[in-house]
Amino acid sequence: MNTGLNLTPDMQLVLGLLCFTVLMLVLEWIRADLIALLVIVVIGITRLIPVEQLFEGFAGNAVISLLGVMIMGAGLDRTGVLNKAASFILRLSKGIESRLGLLINAMAGGLSSIMQSQALAALFLPVVSRVSARTGVPLSRLLLPMAFCILAGTNITMISNSPLILLNDLIQSANRNLPPGAQTIQPFSLFAIAPVGLALLLTGLAYFALFTRRLLPTDEESPNVTPGRTETYFAETYGIAGEVCELTVTAESPLVGMSIVEAETLRGAPLILAIKNGDEVRLAPPADTMIWVGTVLGALGKREQTNDFANLNLLRVQSRLRNFRDMFDPTRAGISEAVIPPNSHFVKQTVADLRLRKRFGISVLAVNRGEEIFREDVRKVALRPGDTLVLHGLWRDLTLAAETHDFVVVTDYPKEEGRPSKIWHATFFFALAMGLGLFTDIKLSVAMLTGAVGMLLAGVLNMDEAYGAVNWKTIFTLACLIPLGWAMDTTGAAAWIAQEVLRYLGAWPQWALQAVIAVLALFFSQVVSNVGATVMMVPMAINIALASNGNPAVYALIVAISTSNSFVIASANPVLTIVAGPGGYRARDFMRVGLPLTVLMLLVMLVAVNVVFRNA
Numbered sequence: 001m002n003t004g005l006n007l008t009p010d011m012q013l014v015l016g017l018l019c020f021t022v023l024m025l026v027l028e029w030i031r032a033d034l035i036a037l038l039v040i041v042v043i044g045i046t047r048l049i050p051v052e053q054l055f056e057g058f059a060g061n062a063v064i065s066l067l068g069v070m071i072m073g074a075g076l077d078r079t080g081v082l083n084k085a086a087s088f089i090l091r092l093s094k095g096i097e098s099r100l101g102l103l104i105n106a107m108a109g110g111l112s113s114i115m116q117s118q119a120l121a122a123l124f125l126p127v128v129s130r131v132s133a134r135t136g137v138p139l140s141r142l143l144l145p146m147a148f149c150i151l152a153g154t155n156i157t158m159i160s161n162s163p164l165i166l167l168n169d170l171i172q173s174a175n176r177n178l179p180p181g182a183q184t185i186q187p188f189s190l191f192a193i194a195p196v197g198l199a200l201l202l203t204g205l206a207y208f209a210l211f212t213r214r215l216l217p218t219d220e221e222s223p224n225v226t227p228g229r230t231e232t233y234f235a236e237t238y239g240i241a242g243e244v245c246e247l248t249v250t251a252e253s254p255l256v257g258m259s260i261v262e263a264e265t266l267r268g269a270p271l272i273l274a275i276k277n278g279d280e281v282r283l284a285p286p287a288d289t290m291i292w293v294g295t296v297l298g299a300l301g302k303r304e305q306t307n308d309f310a311n312l313n314l315l316r317v318q319s320r321l322r323n324f325r326d327m328f329d330p331t332r333a334g335i336s337e338a339v340i341p342p343n344s345h346f347v348k349q350t351v352a353d354l355r356l357r358k359r360f361g362i363s364v365l366a367v368n369r370g371e372e373i374f375r376e377d378v379r380k381v382a383l384r385p386g387d388t389l390v391l392h393g394l395w396r397d398l399t400l401a402a403e404t405h406d407f408v409v410v411t412d413y414p415k416e417e418g419r420p421s422k423i424w425h426a427t428f429f430f431a432l433a434m435g436l437g438l439f440t441d442i443k444l445s446v447a448m449l450t451g452a453v454g455m456l457l458a459g460v461l462n463m464d465e466a467y468g469a470v471n472w473k474t475i476f477t478l479a480c481l482i483p484l485g486w487a488m489d490t491t492g493a494a495a496w497i498a499q500e501v502l503r504y505l506g507a508w509p510q511w512a513l514q515a516v517i518a519v520l521a522l523f524f525s526q527v528v529s530n531v532g533a534t535v536m537m538v539p540m541a542i543n544i545a546l547a548s549n550g551n552p553a554v555y556a557l558i559v560a561i562s563t564s565n566s567f568v569i570a571s572a573n574p575v576l577t578i579v580a581g582p583g584g585y586r587a588r589d590f591m592r593v594g595l596p597l598t599v600l601m602l603l604v605m606l607v608a609v610n611v612v613f614r615n616a
Contacts, residue, residue, distance in 0.1 A: 005495055018488070062165045068447075068452040071455065072115075089103045089127075097137045100135060101141070101142060113153050144579060168444075172187065195608065238366045254314070257291070259291070275289060275295060333393060336410075351367070430455075485539055502547050520537065525562070554610065
């Protein structure tokens with residue numbers, strides 16, 4: 001690296017853009033993907049990198065690899081691989097809690113090496129819920145260890161989390177800007193980091209095997225639901241109690257001419273779950289459905305409350321279901337819980353904006369946010385990542401709605417597996433992709449896309465399902481932030497930062513510099529996305545390594561692994577956000593469990609990386 005660098009206008013512009021990006025990601029005034037698009041536009045206008053390179057991120061190895069992994073993950077889920085995993089766990093554990101936790105953690109951690117972490121957490125959530133329901137082990141004692149082991153397991157290969165997928169592209173960018181005489185940094189192959197990742201996963205497994213009972217909640221009811229327990233569970237947890245009865249609207253009733261949403265706001269109104277107008281019968285009537293003389297309402301509430309509402313509004317009460325008997329059969333319909341993942345389109349929208357009753361035939365009965373439960377004016381609640389929705393509808397409609405991936409159903413409910421007959425097709429093409437990535441010199445992006453295309457041709461997924469499986473927000477954020485890392489290298493901004501850091505820390509030994517880099521990367525991953533932290537830190541880490549005669553590949557890897565291991569704050573990592581609601585976890589639970597594990601993982605990672613790559 002050149003010494004005595006001066007801060008040029010281009011460097012100042014890059015650093016200013018970097019500070020702006022970090023600030024916007026922290027404040028969340030603008031969506032992360034829109035911020036990334038703004039960054040790439042500014043870089044293009046200011047010519048911080050050549051314009052012909054500006055959009056190479058969209059066709060880069062990282063983005064195409066991630067696309068392939070997402071599609072293959074959806075294919076494995078569609079064929080019922082994870083349902084078989086649940087049965088396998090139950091068979092081996094025989095209901096013993098310690099054995100059950102270890103099997104779930106090991107299986108989830110192992111699978112996270114070949115599947116994207118956020119997708120795996122969403123797919124494994126109903127699996128663990130089903131296991132919990134069948135064994136009686138509280139969900140709160142299973143989900144948090146599973147999530148942490150998923151994060152640890154993502155470090156076994158280069159394809160299961162965004163920072164590691166992005167790492168090789170950032171290394172190639174750094175190679176283009178190396179000082180004269182510097183040795184080219186070699187990219188990492190698919191399983192090059194497996195020893196490090198296995199050490200981290202084994203550390204996580206041992207940590208929870210030894211300390212689960214001391215660290216996790218023991219006296220809290222786990223939010224775990226099966227159709228057979230619906231009535232008791234929802235009465236105790238959300239106050240949704242009573243029975244369904246039919247209310248017939250008379251000619252004298254003030255409800256005549258009202259819409260459903262107007263009737264629901266009346267004092268003492270029960271939950272209106274179904275309606276019959278003429279010959280048309282349906283669950284979850286849309287808010288603008290009108291009530292007329294002779295309309296029959298399917299209402300859920302305590303009998304005394306329902307009778308008072310009926311008397312006040314001149315309705316005839318029929319406790320025996322005649323019009324809605326088939327609709328409220330527990331094998332066809334019921335109440336369920338669903339969690340809002342971080343990438344959901346529902347985030348920041350109100351329940352009313354979603355129009356779930358009109359679009360899917362599903363009613364939202366309540367919203368659970370940490371220790372706060374919204375029952376009144378549910379339609380006005382703006383949703384956040386990790387919120388738990390209490391839904392009512394037909395199981396068939398719930399299955400269709402869940403395919404949008406805007407929420408993850410955690411209730412065990414009757415549903416058919418997607419395409420179990422294609423399970424061997426999915427397994428073969430997934431194994432083919434792994435084999436091509438590991439045993440040939442084919443680029444990782446081509447290998448992953450080969451597996452995805454093979455699944456599509458074999459009918460494991462259709463094209464619409466493949467498009468739906470891709471988290472386009474992640475793709476755009478990743479592709480648009482890659483040029484920011486390139487700009488830091490090209491303009492010399494990363495080299496200047498490294499120069500200033502070494503001015504104060506230049507006398508420190510290699511292990512101490514690596515520890516500083518790891519802690520900084522971990523800190524930035526708590527306040528911005530792990531992708532943003534990786535883009536920002538990798539060029540700087542490489543330049544610090546070059547200036548201090550360290551191994552630049554090791555420094556870059558330390559950054560990518562550190563930004564992936566975020567265990568302390570739920571909102572900083574999508575995997576933790578997904579399990580927070582169903583597990584009933586509070587901020588102190590993540591702090592109590594995650595802080596010691598974070599320190600332990602940092603120490604193990606620093607030792608393992610230097611042992612594995614000491615001769616690199």
